[in-house]
Amino acid sequence: MSLSNTVTADLADKYDPLNDAVKQNPYPYYAKMRATEPVMYLPHMDTYAVASYDDVDKVLKDHRLFSSQHFWPELLGEYDPVPEVPPMISMDPPNHVHLRKLANKAFVPSKVAAMEGRAVEIVNELIDGLVAKYGQEGEFDWVWEFTALYPVTIISEVLGVPTERRAEFKVWVDDLLAAANRQAYGPERLAEIRKHSDELRNFFEQLYDARKANPQDDLLSTLITAEVQGETMTRLEVLQMATLLLIGGVETTTNLLGCTMVELHRHPEVYQRVRSDHSLVPPLLEEVLRFNPVVQMLFRHTKEDTELGGVKIPKGKAVMPLLASANRDESKYANADVFDIDRKQEVPMMSFGQGPHFCMGSFLARMEARVAMEQVLSRFEVLEPVSNEVHWLDSYFARGPHSLRVRFKVR
Ligand code: HEM
Structure with a gap:
């Protein structure tokens, strides 16, 4: 049995990240791009999409030519909860470095361990909550009742956010990420996104004020009191950093666990092996990250006229390195389209980026996902999606199942 993609790619169409068929299954489009037009101009988005591994690598490592400054505005547009200041993900070196050093203290391997x-x-x-609700066997939603609640609890604890607000966070963060699709939405959906963006900001303002008056042993208090090059961060900078950590730390790990369940169901022979040998969880997660990465692409813009893959790109143009396409580049990975947990890493995967903005939460994300899968495999005798259909998130940037009903039986 295998989970099918609900929409078959119509390769007569060119790659268009806003197209529903592409959002459901972008991989055939990426393959066609790599073969025929690895740097492709998308006129309706005024953006150059970059598909080959070497070109993606070049874009991410050369911050002088390919700047991150438009990242946040491209992603969130007018729905940025803290538009007054950029987050570090939207800053170029050297300015970005001291902010990163400060926040990174909470995410080094020893802290994560x-x-x-x-x-x-x-x-x-x-x-335990699921068993209390549904009994020893039954059905639940893997995304909404498990994977969406777990990373938000962890990042909440790191930040010092009360965990009773975690379900609201999921809704706020989902809607912030949906803002990447804002061109496709009507006024009602946009009003909802606006409302949730405002709620997120209000919440962090209140938390900031509480921690400023009464610091606790948490990251938010550390960000408020710590000094950066002799200066403390402003209230707005702290709010923006908290928002970045929430966006970076919640949806991504949720989606990694969602994609992992999809791939296990698509590859029952792999599921069987991992069930009987939990030491295979880390290579399983690495292959899910490569094969179906939860961050499909990043955003940069050119600081000078340049040329990439034989295509001239003028100064000031948006560039979209397609991480998910680079991970399937057949010139770098043998049998790139085959899901293979025994794969020896030929080149570093692009899923956590490359260069100065390499994901600050990669150790945390890997630990969270490994622990979740190890515990789940130990506690459940049966855990499998009830349907072959996958309803993917309505986003071209974030990849993961929107929901995934599973049947379960505890041991
Ligand atoms: C599967 C999980 C995750 C994936 C695939 C992922 C992916 C990425 C990618 C691709 C970047 C690079 C952005 C760029 O170059 O513009 C990034 C940056 C970042 N990630 Fe993650 N991430 C994950 C989990 C996390 C977690 C758990 C956190 C923690 C809180 C986090 C925090 C960040 C931060 C703060 C940055 C910005 C770093 C900088 O600008 O220097 N991420 N992530």
């Missing part, structure tokens, strides 16, 4: 015990507890609390 110290969170593992709590991660195990959180997974088991969530599973």
Whole structure:
């Protein structure tokens, strides 16, 4: 049995990230681009999409030519909850470096290792809650009732955010990411996104004021009190950093666990092996990250006239390195379209980016996902999607199932 893609790619169409068929299954379009037009101008978005591994690598590592400054405006547009200041993901070196050094202290491997015990507890609390609600066997939604609640709890604890607000976070963050699709929405949907963006900001303002008056042992308090080059961060800078960590830390890990369940169901022989040998969880996660990455692309813009893959790109143009396409580049990966957990890493995958903005949360994300899968495999005798259909998120930037009903039986 395998999960089918709900929409078959019509390759007569060119790659268009806003097209529904592409959002459902972008991979055949990426393959066609790599073969025929690896740097493709998308006139309706006034953007150059970049498909080959080497070109994506070049764009991400050369911050002098390919700037990150438009990243946040491209992603969130007017729905940025803190439009007054850029987050570090939208800053170029050297300015970005001191902010990164400060925040990074919470995400180094030793800090992440110290969170593992709590991660195990959180997974088991969530599973206990499901058993209390549905009994020893039944059905639940893998995304809405498990994967969406788990990383938000962890990042909430790191930041010092009360966990009772975690379900609201999921809605706020989903809508912020949906803002990437804003060209496709009507006024009602846009009003909803506006409302949730404002709610997120109000919430962090209140939390900032509470922690400023009464600092706690949490990251938000650290960001408020710490000094950067002799100066403390302003209220707005702290709000923006908190928003970035929430966006970076919630949806991504949720989607990694969502994609992992999809791939396990598509590859039952792999599921069987991982069930009987939990030490295969890390290579399983690495292959899910490569094969179906949760961040499909990034945003840069040119600071000078340049040429990439034989295509002239004028100064000031948007460039979209397609991480997910680079990960399937057949010149870098043998049998790139085959899902293979025994794969030896030929070149670094692009899923966490490359260069100065390489994901700050990669250790945390890998730990969270590994702990979740290990605990889930130990606690459930049966856990499998009830349908072959996958309803993917309505986003070309973020990849993951929107929801995924699973049938379960606990051991
Ligand atoms: C599967 C999980 C994740 C994936 C695939 C992922 C992917 C990425 C990618 C591709 C970038 C590079 C952005 C760029 O170059 O413009 C990035 C940056 C970043 N990620 Fe993640 N991420 C994940 C989880 C997390 C988590 C759990 C956090 C933690 C809170 C996090 C925090 C960040 C931050 C703060 C940045 C910006 C770093 C900078 O600008 O220097 N990410 N992530």
